[in-house]
Amino acid sequence: MPQSHHALTPEALTMIDTIARTGSFAAAARELGKVPSALTYSVRQLEDALDVLLFDRRSRQAKFTAAGEELLNEGRRLLAEGMAVANRVRRVASGWETQLTVAVDDVISRRTLLDLCEAFYALDPQGRAGAGSAGNGGPGTRLKLRTEVLAGTWEALVSGQADLAIGVGLSSPPSGVAIEPLGEMQFVFVVAPGHPLATETEPLPDPLLLRYRAVAVADSAHRLSPLTVNLLPGQDVLTVASMAAKIEALQRGLGCGYVPEPMVRGALQAGQLVARRMLRPNTPMKMGYAWRCGQGRRERATLGLALQWWLKQLGVPTTRRALLERHGA
Secondary structure, eight states: OOOHHHHOOHHHHHHHHHHHHHSSHHHHHHHHTOOHHHHHHHHHHHHHHHTSOOBOTTSSSOOBOHHHHHHHHHHHHHHHHHHHHHHHHHHHHTTOOSEEEEEEETTSOHHHHHHHHHHHHTBOTTSOBOSOSSSSOSSSOEEEEEEEOTHHHHHHHHTTSOSEEEEEEOOOOOTTEEEEEEEEEOEEEEEOTTSGGGGSOSSBOHHHHTTSOEEEEOOOOSSSOOOOOSOOTTOOEEEESSHHHHHHHHHTTSOBEEEEHHHHHHHHHTTSSEEEOBSSOOOOEEEEEEEEOOTTOOSGGGSOHHHHHHHHHHTSHHHHHHHHHOOOO
């Protein structure tokens, strides 16, 4: 007698699924190319191996017992998982990565990022558009998105936790990393309409700012030195976890601070925030996107097909601009 786990072969699970779909042993035998007696024998062998009854013998139809229903449901799940694994293996062999991790700075447009994800999942396994994004379409590469802040975006890439980083500062990349410019993001100093700085004479000098609390987003880096941007020595600081939380804190009048102008454009127009001009220069932040290419692999043709696709999209000027500008509803 075969052991129970040895009896649960793909062929046996397919047999159970076919009986359920066709509704009878005779119809299932015809679909599987067997004589009914051979199919009945195979079912009895499976029952003996599992030491359970899978079908109610009192019924003329192929009626499952509770144990049979459980085997049917779990068997279908196992068959689907086996097919998915086989598809992923074939796709990896064709050049598509099993997983692609993208680290994205908190100031990057999530709407545009998800648009890119949707377009990626609409690819068919050969990388052509049109497979549809709602189901299991796409080239089979699992996407993993990480939200990082400041140096945390670089850290995710250089530590090997991400394959692509969007929104890094432009600097000389370490060995094995390539970088391209994404564009410039304009920041604006804002306060709530009821904040004392909302009515001070412009331009506002730094000594004046020291009297008031700043709101800052915590750098997500754990190993690299965290960055501090536009904070004055000795200034009181409220630190939050995301740019969205910072903007809400500013709207509540909990402090003052710089935020990306595209992210608060609607709030400024609605009068929920007030932009103030500073005495110090306000230069746009130059941002880039970077990817791990390995030693001697700067040629994009040597990269995985999923990463190549993302880099191709980032090479489009309108996509880069949308990632920095498209924050509105």
